[in-house]
Amino acid sequence: MKDYRVLIVEDERRIARFLQMELEHEGMLISVEDNGRRAYERIVQEDYDIVLLDVMLPEMDGFTVCQKVRELSQVPIIMLTARDDIADRVQGLDIGADDYLTKPFAVPELLARMRVALRRREANGDGGEDLQGEQLSVRNLVMYPARHEVRVGDEAVELTKKEYDLLEYLLRNKRRVLTRDQILSNVWGYDYMGDTNVVDVYIRYLRQKLDDRFGEKYIYTMRGVGYGVKD
Secondary structure, X not given: OOOOEEEEEOXXXXXXXXXXXXXXXXOOEEEEEOOHHHHHHHHHHOOOOEEEEEOOOOOOOHHHHHXXXXXXXXOOEEEEEOOOOHHHHHHHHHOOOOEEEEOOOOHHHHHHHHXXXXXXXXXXXXXXXXXXXXXXXXXXXXXEHHHOEEEEOOEEOOOOHHHHHHHHHHHHOOOOOEEHHHHHXXXXXXXXXXXXXXXXXXXXXXXHHHHHHHOOOOEEEEOOOEEEEOX
């Protein structure tokens, strides 16, 4: 993980310094910011490979920072917080965070989650941006990864970050049946420790927004195996 450019956004100096030392030991290039508004400005103006973002920050909280960054950039964001409330985790993921880690955490776990987020970024090209003009499609459903946009015919489809990630993984593996374990590993991260039913829940969300809304079957179930999309 050498030479990755990391921005740590944390207003507790002791924690920020600890993270800086640990990540610099791994060969990463670390910047630190303790103010939410300044962090947002730095993220959109400077070039980082990944952002570690605390929730409780002065001037602008981490949720707001993440939401505003996602309007302009797909840089990987891992939220770090002492708040272990389910609603907070769901909110963080729905507004675009790639992962959510509750303090206190072990550094090896943080590094593992960073590797997952960075691999996902690199699979989409440098800077997390896809090649301009790339399209992923199944029948009249088209995804434009460079614009983070999904359309069915002439209508735009609003998806949460995780719904989008799941649909993108299905589209990139069109005509393949993907197991729940494969989906969990590639969309939620191989070290995901939550309920494995999360795959079924998000498949249902996608079907409500796609299959049910447009009266077209895009997502198929292979009983006892998994899910896939096909023309």
